[in-house]
Amino acid sequence: MSEAVSTDLDAVVVGAGFSGLYMLHRLRDTLGMSALVIETADDVGGTWYWNRYPGARCDSESYFYSFSDRLSEDLLEEWTWTERFAGQPEILRYLQTVAERFDLRRDIRFGTTVTAASWDEDAGRWQVDTDAGDRLTARFLITAVGCLSTTNLPEFPGRDSFRGPTFHTGLWPHEGVDFTGQRVAVIGTGATGVQLIPEVAEQAAHVTVFQRTPNYDIAGGNHPVTPEFDRRIKDEYRAIWARTRDTAFGFPYDVAERTALSVPEDERREIFEEAWAQGGFRLGTTFNDLLLDADANETAAEFLRSKIRERVDDPEVAEMLAPKDHPFFTKRPPLENGYYETYNRENVTLVDARRTPIEEITPTGVRTADGEYEVDAIVYATGFDAMTGTLFRLNITGRDGLGLADKWAGGPRTYLGIASRGFPNLFMLTGPQSPSVLSNMVVSIEQHVDWVADCLRHLREQGVEQIEPVAEAEDGWVAHHDEVTDATLLPRANSWWVGANIPGKHRSLYPYVGGVGVYRGICDDVAAKGYEGFALSGAGATAAV
Ligand code: FAD
Ligand code: NAP
Numbered sequence: 001m002s003e004a005v006s007t008d009l010d011a012v013v014v015g016a017g018f019s020g021l022y023m024l025h026r027l028r029d030t031l032g033m034s035a036l037v038i039e040t041a042d043d044v045g046g047t048w049y050w051n052r053y054p055g056a057r058c059d060s061e062s063y064f065y066s067f068s069d070r071l072s073e074d075l076l077e078e079w080t081w082t083e084r085f086a087g088q089p090e091i092l093r094y095l096q097t098v099a100e101r102f103d104l105r106r107d108i109r110f111g112t113t114v115t116a117a118s119w120d121e122d123a124g125r126w127q128v129d130t131d132a133g134d135r136l137t138a139r140f141l142i143t144a145v146g147c148l149s150t151t152n153l154p155e156f157p158g159r160d161s162f163r164g165p166t167f168h169t170g171l172w173p174h175e176g177v178d179f180t181g182q183r184v185a186v187i188g189t190g191a192t193g194v195q196l197i198p199e200v201a202e203q204a205a206h207v208t209v210f211q212r213t214p215n216y217d218i219a220g221g222n223h224p225v226t227p228e229f230d231r232r233i234k235d236e237y238r239a240i241w242a243r244t245r246d247t248a249f250g251f252p253y254d255v256a257e258r259t260a261l262s263v264p265e266d267e268r269r270e271i272f273e274e275a276w277a278q279g280g281f282r283l284g285t286t287f288n289d290l291l292l293d294a295d296a297n298e299t300a301a302e303f304l305r306s307k308i309r310e311r312v313d314d315p316e317v318a319e320m321l322a323p324k325d326h327p328f329f330t331k332r333p334p335l336e337n338g339y340y341e342t343y344n345r346e347n348v349t350l351v352d353a354r355r356t357p358i359e360e361i362t363p364t365g366v367r368t369a370d371g372e373y374e375v376d377a378i379v380y381a382t383g384f385d386a387m388t389g390t391l392f393r394l395n396i397t398g399r400d401g402l403g404l405a406d407k408w409a410g411g412p413r414t415y416l417g418i419a420s421r422g423f424p425n426l427f428m429l430t431g432p433q434s435p436s437v438l439s440n441m442v443v444s445i446e447q448h449v450d451w452v453a454d455c456l457r458h459l460r461e462q463g464v465e466q467i468e469p470v471a472e473a474e475d476g477w478v479a480h481h482d483e484v485t486d487a488t489l490l491p492r493a494n495s496w497w498v499g500a501n502i503p504g505k506h507r508s509l510y511p512y513v514g515g516v517g518v519y520r521g522i523c524d525d526v527a528a529k530g531y532e533g534f535a536l537s538g539a540g541a542t543a544a545v
Helices: 018-030 073-078 088-101 191-203 227-246 265-278 280-285 294-311 315-321 389-393 441-462 471-486 516-528
Strands: 008-014 035-038 114-120 125-130 135-143 166-168 183-187 206-211 348-352 358-362 365-368 371-374 377-380 426-428 466-469 534-537
Touching (some): 008 018, 008 125, 018 441, 073 088, 183 191, 183 365, 227 441, 227 516, 265 280, 265 294, 315 348, 426 441, 441 516
Parallel strands (some): 008 135, 166 377, 183 206, 183 377
Antiparallel strands (some): 114 125, 365 371
């Protein structure tokens, strides 16, 4: 450890992406607390530090996939995005700018991984161990570890026997990869594969894509940002943020107040076409029952299938690409820019890895029931052990030796998706059972960070030492989460949202689908009632609710 860093802190924060950076700023600069961020990477950025694969960009429009006036009005005015959906290098530059502007790096320990965190009952502190051999102690432990930060590398037989280079998109080499003249296998066609495949196809001699489940990919509609658009957005920022905070998914789009089957078919098609032309997630806002009613959903699903059939020349390939086994938006729909046309290229082959599953990786390629596909390189675009994967790797142990992974063996149990009984003074930013990945995440990150900062201020003002959910509040939140989930079509897809991508993982919807605005209201109400549902204890505690 460097001499300057105290080992007894007010707070340890794990992770230096959007969440950790904003949390550090609030703790240190707003509350005047001592805080240290621990980060595995050697710089800030989180998702945007690790995911450097060709084509990586956001699917939330740049102007609202950035910090709001809560962080800095000046930065909002000064920063100008160049593209409607910014690419990875630009988002990383943005986060580096935030770190510089608020002088955050001096309280971030880079190149260091938290290996364990245990609650010390006698001291009333968290003990946080790192792979550098440090033991830090802190009153509060705040996880900012991200929902998509532990890669999923499937255990294909023979995986390590492959003689060529292999890459996971979530751990992409910083120096880039040159596929010129190579035969490349890409496994996975989620949002990542959909961004990467057209780029690799431009370069490689041949690309073989292994698709297990086709997705409803939506036209991305990316384009440069004009100075006029930039000015208009800056002039309207206050209204835009107000809207993002109040909508269901944290996007400043209004959902039309009509059901899909209430309008005639030709009119419905026109509505879909108009939303399609706008690009991005607008299609999801065309009717208010797409996530609730299977027949309504099918109208959007069929519209998207028809788009695939229009764009892919070979009808057999088009049918392989057309999803039929799950409703639209029950998996996060990838935004595509020329993805379907990629399958009209001579140098791209699509393999149906559902009909003929991958049986093994050989020293020279990928073998399915149909035979071996010889390749020079393999790209795993196989996603993440989302939401809980990274949290469990922190080896968090709470009161009486209770492990977080053990407590959640039957699925997450949280209060508001931010705290869990048995783990005093632990806050999980964008934790399971909060809106997190079912939203524009920056809006949810800001909401969580602000809520935690306000809570810590309250505890300090009241002289409270410890905060922890009470059993009834946690049970109530889990029941509410399940009830809201069951009213939607989301459990019907085998998505990472329900943990279905990881063999043996508990199946339940991990993010909260009750809506960003509704959720914010609930959290604000809890705070206004003196942190209702939490037991507050210690020197000056006034309430155990
Ligand atoms: P992260 O950015 O994941 O940062 C977490 C950090 O914690 C990482 O740097 C990691 O190294 C560190 N960490 C984890 N464990 C440890 C440990 N034990 N010790 C030390 N450090 C640790 N969301 C959207 O809303 N819109 C989008 O357009 C969008 N696009 C995305 C595109 C891609 C390719 C991916 C993968 C995700 C995307 N997301 C998007 C989700 C994205 O993860 C969030 O928007 C956001 O970047 C998360 O920020 P975070 O700080 O919470 O977590
Ligand atoms: P993903 O959505 O989980 O997709 C992983 C892909 O790998 C799927 O096609 C999956 O098939 C396949 N796969 C996994 N294991 C496999 C196996 N054993 N055999 C064959 N195929 C296998 O992961 P992702 O594409 O990295 O995206 C994750 C999330 O990150 C997105 O949903 C999104 O939230 C975010 N993201 C956003 C953007 C953006 O546009 N801004 C870009 C990238 C990522 P199945 O579907 O059958 O499981």
